[in-house]
Amino acid sequence: MRRESFRKAGFLLSMFWLLLCIFPLWWVLVTAFKPPLAVSGGATYLPFWDFQPSLHAFRDAFSGIRGDFWGPISSSIFISIVSTGLAVLLGSMAAYALIRFKFSIHLLAGLLFAVLAIGGFVVMTEMWNIRVPYALLVVLFVALPVSVWANGRNLPGPVLGNDDVTFWFVSQRMFPPIVSAFALFLLYAETGKAGFRLLDTFGGMVLAYTAFGLPFAVWLMRDFFESVPVEVEEAAMVDDIGRMRIFAQIVLPMSLPGLIATSMVVLAFIWNEFLFALLLTSSRWQTLPILLAGQNSSRGDEWWAISVATLISIIPMILVATFLGRMMRSGMLSGSIK
Amino acid sequence: MNDRVKHIFIWPAFLLVLVITLFPLIYALTVSFQTVRIVPPTPARFVGFDNYADILANARFWGAIATTATIVIISVLAQYAIGLSVALALHHNVPGASLFRVTFLLPMFLAPVCVALIAKMIFHPVLGPANEFFSMFGLENLPFLTDPNFAIAVLIAIETWQWTPFVVLLMLAGLQNLPAEVFEAARVDNISAWRRFRDITFPMLLPLSAAVIFIRLIEGFKIIDTVFILTGGGPGTSTETLTLFAYNEGFKKFNIGMTSALSFLFLIVVIVFGTLYLAGARKLTQRYAQ
Numbered sequence A: 001m002r003r004e005s006f007r008k009a010g011f012l013l014s015m016f017w018l019l020l021c022i023f024p025l026w027w028v029l030v031t032a033f034k035p036p037l038a039v040s041g042g043a044t045y046l047p048f049w050d051f052q053p054s055l056h057a058f059r060d061a062f063s064g065i066r067g068d069f070w071g072p073i074s075s076s077i078f079i080s081i082v083s084t085g086l087a088v089l090l091g092s093m094a095a096y097a098l099i100r101f102k103f104s105i106h107l108l109a110g111l112l113f114a115v116l117a118i119g120g121f122v123v124m125t126e127m128w129n130i131r132v133p134y135a136l137l138v139v140l141f142v143a144l145p146v147s148v149w150a151n152g153r154n155l156p157g158p159v160l161g162n163d164d165v166t167f168w169f170v171s172q173r174m175f176p177p178i179v180s181a182f183a184l185f186l187l188y189a190e191t192g193k194a195g196f197r198l199l200d201t202f203g204g205m206v207l208a209y210t211a212f213g214l215p216f217a218v219w220l221m222r223d224f225f226e227s228v229p230v231e232v233e234e235a236a237m238v239d240d241i242g243r244m245r246i247f248a249q250i251v252l253p254m255s256l257p258g259l260i261a262t263s264m265v266v267l268a269f270i271w272n273e274f275l276f277a278l279l280l281t282s283s284r285w286q287t288l289p290i291l292l293a294g295q296n297s298s299r300g301d302e303w304w305a306i307s308v309a310t311l312i313s314i315i316p317m318i319l320v321a322t323f324l325g326r327m328m329r330s331g332m333l334s335g336s337i338k
Numbered sequence B: 001m002n003d004r005v006k007h008i009f010i011w012p013a014f015l016l017v018l019v020i021t022l023f024p025l026i027y028a029l030t031v032s033f034q035t036v037r038i039v040p041p042t043p044a045r046f047v048g049f050d051n052y053a054d055i056l057a058n059a060r061f062w063g064a065i066a067t068t069a070t071i072v073i074i075s076v077l078a079q080y081a082i083g084l085s086v087a088l089a090l091h092h093n094v095p096g097a098s099l100f101r102v103t104f105l106l107p108m109f110l111a112p113v114c115v116a117l118i119a120k121m122i123f124h125p126v127l128g129p130a131n132e133f134f135s136m137f138g139l140e141n142l143p144f145l146t147d148p149n150f151a152i153a154v155l156i157a158i159e160t161w162q163w164t165p166f167v168v169l170l171m172l173a174g175l176q177n178l179p180a181e182v183f184e185a186a187r188v189d190n191i192s193a194w195r196r197f198r199d200i201t202f203p204m205l206l207p208l209s210a211a212v213i214f215i216r217l218i219e220g221f222k223i224i225d226t227v228f229i230l231t232g233g234g235p236g237t238s239t240e241t242l243t244l245f246a247y248n249e250g251f252k253k254f255n256i257g258m259t260s261a262l263s264f265l266f267l268i269v270v271i272v273f274g275t276l277y278l279a280g281a282r283k284l285t286q287r288y289a290q
Helices: A002-031 A035-039 A056-062 A071-101 A107-127 A132-152 A162-171 A179-192 A202-226 A230-238 A243-254 A256-272 A275-280 A288-298 A305-327 B005-031 B051-056 B060-090 B097-103 B112-122 B131-137 B148-177 B178-186 B193-220 B224-229 B242-252 B256-289
Strands: B034-037 B041-044
Touching: A002 A305, A002 B060, A002 B097, A002 B112, A002 B148, A035 A230, A035 B060, A035 B193, A056 A256, A056 A305, A056 B256, A071 A162, A071 A202, A071 A243, A071 A256, A071 A288, A071 B005, A071 B034, A107 A132, A107 B005, A132 B097, A132 B148, A162 A202, A162 B041, A179 A275, A179 B005, A179 B256, A202 A256, A202 B005, A230 A243, A243 A256, A243 B005, A256 A305, A256 B112, A275 A288, A275 B178, A275 B242, A288 A305, A288 B112, A305 B005, A305 B041, A305 B097, B034 B256, B051 B256, B060 B148, B060 B193, B060 B242, B112 B148, B112 B224, B148 B193, B148 B224, B148 B256, B178 B193, B193 B256, B224 B242
Parallel strands: none
Antiparallel strands: B034 B041
16 A cells, blocks of 8 residues: 555656646747737737737748847857767767777876976966967977877876776866856967957867867767677777777767767757857857847847747757657667766 | 777877867966956956955855855755656656656756746746746745845756756666665565665665766856846846856956956865765765665
8 A cells, every 4th residue: 555655646746747847848839929919918828728829920030030040040050060070979989999998197297297288388478478379389299299208108106097087088077167168268369369260160169069078978988888899899800900990880880879879968968058159159150049148138028039049949959858768768778877 | 909099099089178178277277367357458467366365355256156055055955856756756667657758858958048038938027927826825926036035946946947857867777777686575575665765775876876966066066057047147146156257257347367266266166065075975875885
């Protein structure tokens, strides 16, 4: 009897939560079809019953009388697809390397790099007045090779392994994004002064978002690659097939479900991202979230217009979430979530 | 093994993160010890720890920490409580579970900006459904977004709404990975459902729970989008979170040195909270393990 009452409570709770999940979505969906009177007269819920639905908000939005809609939509699409592709590709490669090869990095070499990079940067910008982007380039081409060379020597002290490298990638996500977003804004502004424009450009946004998505990709793909049997690869290696080909033609196809799932998660994060877009774009490459935030201030009470804009941003994500939910139910992702 | 090829695999990702994420931080770190203004432009001047001292003496900074911590701690606890209950219900296949599995992920895939816009309609003090709901209990036209306490409560509700699915997702995976034999044995011994949960399920899920809560705390501290849309930090600065404070400081006052210093202090706050939490979680897990 007790067991049954627990089941009943669980059922009620999940139904209540389901309703709570669905209601805001239902609300935004019907509001997009509301004529102005159905908004200003108080809350209305059911089309045809509460109010007569109309398409005027959609027509207004897409005819462009209410500002440019297609611009942000297309930049959102281009930026998020290209950066997701890059992040998943580079992330998978790194994850594969972290699974199949052994890395050892001397802590001292890492510290050496930090000291050389920060110290060199300060000296170059403050004392020699070298522009920031050039100073960073110099740091990259001097401090990095020196540290890599030092890492090859027999240094004393602790040695960091693959898990530490993975943690280094994932830890990028733990930074408050305002720290890196603001720093990146400063850096982009400086490269702009040096003649290479990155603020409010496609390239700048793709770079930022690829780096933003990489930690997820590394973290998720590592788990998927772990379940690929190493024997297949060893057999291919005996046949003298190169690592690159093994990776591209055997490993990637074998972890296709993982690849799809990872891409979707990364895509969702990039599509919804707000802070980087807010700081790094100003007009030409503004993304959808920025457009939405603008709607909020420019037409506070025109709910139908806001709802249409919101729907445009939500619908692709509903597809993604449903697809992922189905994948999970069919057990394709089992073991990937740890 | 042809070890050299590993460099081709890892260097592109490594370089990208280095150049895009870490190099700007080096730059921001040096800027945080200077006074730099864009508007009006003043030449950079080295000021040591002055920026940091100024912020630490600023009541707005502590206010932002308190606001952020309130929102994050309460909403994460709510997310965990609801998320674990829903995951348990789904794990035991309550009727309708299959429908639920497809839809319960939805909120966490929506842009926080969208969620905030929807919430702004729903919590409209006159025209929104929330007002209609509370009117049934005789509470009409509550100042949902214009009273500090109400506004914070609304923000907590939104965070909980959006991120509970994340907890459900991970706890459900955790439940499915628990060894079935233990539960079989418990059932044979006729141990009640509540005791099964208290003595077996919950302790076994504790390490996962600690990790899930940790992720949510770290992510929660970044909150800006919803606050930006919903209240803009107002009324006054009563709902200003750390990220919003940093943004306002940088883009309304154009005081770059100050904002850089602020974002590093923010980093320190997150590290302090994170370390405290991890220490606490370890203690709790150990106590349960005995």
